Amino acid sequence: MNPTDLFATRSSRMRASEIRELLKLLDQPDIISFAGGIPDPALFPKAAFAEAYAEILQGPGAGAALQYQVSEGYLPLRRWLAGEMGKLGVPCDAGNIFITSGSQQGLDYLGKLFLSPGDTALVTWPTYLGALQAFNAYEPRYDRLNPDGGNTTPAAYADAAAAAGGRVKLSYLVPDFANPSGATLSKAQREAVLDLSAELGTVVIEDAAYRALRYEGESVPPILALDCARSGGIENARTIYCGSFSKILAPGLRVGWICAPRVVVDKLVLMKQAADLHSPSINQIAIAHVAERAYDAQVSMLIESYRARRDALLGAMEAAMPAGVAWNRPEGGMFAWVTLPEGIDAAELLARSVREARVAFVPGAAFHADGSGRNTLRLSFTLADARAVNEGVPRLAALISSVLDARSAAA
Amino acid sequence: MNPTDLFATRSSRMRASEIRELLKLLDQPDIISFAGGIPDPALFPKAAFAEAYAEILQGPGAGAALQYQVSEGYLPLRRWLAGEMGKLGVPCDAGNIFITSGSQQGLDYLGKLFLSPGDTALVTWPTYLGALQAFNAYEPRYDRLNPDGGNTTPAAYADAAAAAGGRVKLSYLVPDFANPSGATLSKAQREAVLDLSAELGTVVIEDAAYRALRYEGESVPPILALDCARSGGIENARTIYCGSFSKILAPGLRVGWICAPRVVVDKLVLMKQAADLHSPSINQIAIAHVAERAYDAQVSMLIESYRARRDALLGAMEAAMPAGVAWNRPEGGMFAWVTLPEGIDAAELLARSVREARVAFVPGAAFHADGSGRNTLRLSFTLADARAVNEGVPRLAALISSVLDARSAAA
Structure with a gap:
């Protein structure tokens, strides 16, 4: 770039x-x-990508790789991702996975789905600038989500949102090695975000772009895993997990994913059908090849x-x-x-x-x-x-x- | 698919x-x-794509092909497209070309840019369903654009739009071998669309997805070419041309383009930065390779x-x-x-x-x-x-x- x-x-x-x-x-x-x-x-992993594209384009699946695709994404990749989410403590299947053109597209779609002008989005100070840019298109107001603790009660958040003419619609955060702060939330902090969101009746958008890149210390479960454990499964969860291959395999293919209850996936599929039909077929297949063989x-x-x-x-x-x-x-x-x-x-x-x-x-x-x-x-x-x-x-x-x-x- | x-x-x-x-x-x-x-x-053109991806991934540009890219798109592809637009009677340069993830994304972005709830979009009866789906997200009203002639005056269009609480914001049409009707507009019909749009002060969205696939008869200039001729150049034009590689090279790479005045391109670039950063780098480079060698x-x-x-x-x-x-x-x-x-x-x-x-x-x-x-x-x-x-x-x-x-x- x-x-x-x-x-x-x-x-x-x-x-x-x-x-x-x-x-x-x-x-x-x-x-x-x-x-x-x-x-x-x-x-x-240049050699792995070179091998993947060559295999795809010289094999019997070349036509399908160059053709239109279903809007939800390439099924083998969605299955592989459902397996990975399972390893993180999120039991789910391919129906809970929606392929995006990078996690930035996930943030844009979620903003479009949840935010109307005047609604409130809770974000940390600081937060990922790309999330603010994606949400800004839908004209929200921002209030401060403070995982370190603060004296704002759920009622105070709700009252401030109502005074601004909307409701609190979502909490957005990067719980692992955040962009830009590098900070990681403890399990207790993640549970507190879920408690607050439950009281406010809002969704939680968990941006997990950096999650796999841990250099020391113990892994903390994704917010979505904690949510599944308390709510009885992904279909009852309020958390929407945004993942990305950009930091691990390559950003230039623009492949990310959302893991969420099916009711959310279904809405995103309709949105994508109208917005760009689907993410590139060939890149999804190439990512699936490389991920299956070389991700770990x-x-x-x-x-x-x-x-x-x-x-x-x-x-x-x-x-x-x-x-x-x-x-x-x-x-x-x-x-x-x-x-x-x-x-x-x-x-x-x-x-x-x-x-x-x-x-x-x-x-x-x-x-x-x-x-x-x-x-x-x-x-x-x-x-x-x-x-x-x-x-x-x-x-x-x-x-x-x-x-x-x-x-x-x-x- | x-x-x-x-x-x-x-x-x-x-x-x-x-x-x-x-x-x-x-x-x-x-x-x-x-x-x-x-x-x-x-x-x-499977062999040409196989060769392109292999050359890219085994060459010195592999890192750039897998990396983030500028939001407006890969410059050599934009230059090639500016040359092609020139052959169609649209003198322009790379600054007038914006790469989209298929022309469907172009329609979505143009809807987002021009339509507010209650505004009017003029479309033909019938028109491309994907355009209606893209525009529907922005809640317009539709009125009928009738290139065969009809007795609706500009004032009548404007009055009906105002009565619905908005303004006429755009005319959308597929002038060549339309989806779904297969119909092609004559030069006189295209000029009439420009006349109407000038009177209404609206943009014209020219969806040229099928333009290259003419099996008989004489080519009719793009609406954008007629517009440049009458308005003195692309920077004064009101027409926004949406092109696509999907029907000629392959839809699975999701590469299309918009050719428009720079003031429109600049707005689309900001929109794309917030929405998905950029279209996949590697696919744009592969399309440029194949287009330069094998398009005609x-x-x-x-x-x-x-x-x-x-x-x-x-x-x-x-x-x-x-x-x-x-x-x-x-x-x-x-x-x-x-x-x-x-x-x-x-x-x-x-x-x-x-x-x-x-x-x-x-x-x-x-x-x-x-x-x-x-x-x-x-x-x-x-x-x-x-x-x-x-x-x-x-x-x-x-x-x-x-x-x-x-x-x-x-x-």
Whole structure:
């Protein structure tokens, strides 16, 4: 991917002219970028895909792979996914699986299905910017879902939603190694989200894009698994699970899935029939081939590779960042989340960083539905090679130090 | 594709229980189907696709083909398409081309962009059912666009739209070898659509899915070409052209395009970023490979093949259909359109035809926004082999004859 494009998306609250200037700089080869939230293309299972497409197109199924398909998706892939969901504690069958063109399409469809203008969506501060963009098309209001605890009662959420002219319709969250914060919710936090949603009578959208990429610590059950256990099975669940092959196999095929009660799947199928008929047949078949043969090995390889990059990034920050700068230790995923001292604006820092330190990252404010979090930033470590870590982090740290020193001197 | 699925879509106004019964029958191998509006998979350029995917995945661009992409689409494909549009009389560049996941996605996005609940969309009677399904999500009212002439003035259209609480926002039509009617608009009819749309201040959505498949007669310029000629260039045009590779190369890759003024492309890019990020990278690159090397030869081959099937179908109807049954002679595309004597319901005929004649087709009422056209039906000839023509048509004709005879006897 062209990383400048992702960057443009995620800085959408910056001034357009400012972004254009920065984009020009980002194309320069000496810029070290921690900005793009993308997997390392060097780790894609290219040979497995080459074999899959060759087998498909030279075999008796070539015609079907190039032809129209049913809107719900390729049945063998849906069956395989139902099996995987079973391993995660979600007993279900292919009728509970709906294939999407990436999990982004799942978020768009769920927004279309549940949100009317003025309705309320509960999201974390910060949350995945792509979810806000998908939901924004349906003109919701956002309120803050705070898994760390907060004093908002279900009644207070409902009253605020009613005052805004709608109802609370959904809670959206990335419970494992979130984009952008890298944070993971405990089992108790997940149960609390289910409790709140049950009291409000809303659905929970569980975005599990990074779930398979755990580098340390113990796995926490998906919210959907906890929901099935308490509600008696997937057909009674209120949770809708959005999965993706983008971070494990490859994003360029645009294959994701939704696991949900059949009543939801049936509605999504009708929506997809009207919106794009179906996701590409050939890519679904290729993903099924590769997943059946190489999914687990690919996950293991990615975990080894990305864990090492995470550790290198965290080590470099530990060595170089000035006092007052904090960051988390993500147990998996692709992102570390940095908090600067209050009053330091990460968007302003980015403008200087690209010009002076030649380092790029994503300022955190864009991930906050209320525009807060101006002193936060996201660092992606999936593309962080030795040079990025050994040169980029110290350069960024030195810039931050100089900003803090100048502030102290002015004070 | 599973033809039963298409069938389910296109008979959506039939009772669900009735459809389920018919679907069971359609799976039986002795049913001859003229129902599915799909290309013949035996004619897909399988070898060219096998070569393209192999070259891409074994070459230095494999990583990019599997990675995220810019939302507007793969630049070399957009450049190639701009060149093709130029040959059709539409001078433009890659900035006027937006890649969609099939032209169905183009229709969905254009509905989302232009239609608010209560607005009016002008469509022909009959029109493409998929367009009605795409637009329905945005809750428009439909009024009749009648290229054969009618006495509705622009003011009458506008007044009716205002009385319904909205404005006329778009005219949608398939000017070449339409789905379902097979009809083609003359240059004068296209100019009249532009005149009407100019008076109403609306856009024209030109669905050109079948345009390349002309079997006889002289090519008529696209509406967009006529618009560019009168308005001084694409940036001043009101016409948005939706193209598709589905009928020429393969539908299973889901690659189509929109050719439009840049101001429209820019809005669609933002919409796509929020809705599914981008169409699959690898498929766009594969389509570009195959299009550059084999597009013209593929079109020529399809024209020869489908022309022969059209001629065989028309000949068989001429030989077997009873008096009172009329049909057109489509100059291209995939469909012939049959009109039964008034009072014969094609949906009821279908139910008997599947059971007794073992022949399937699509009843015409579903293609009419007002539910009229009950005595019409669509026959697709793309899959009409010798058996379909030599056995299916006589069986259907015999059934229709018996229905007409019974009616005469009862009168």
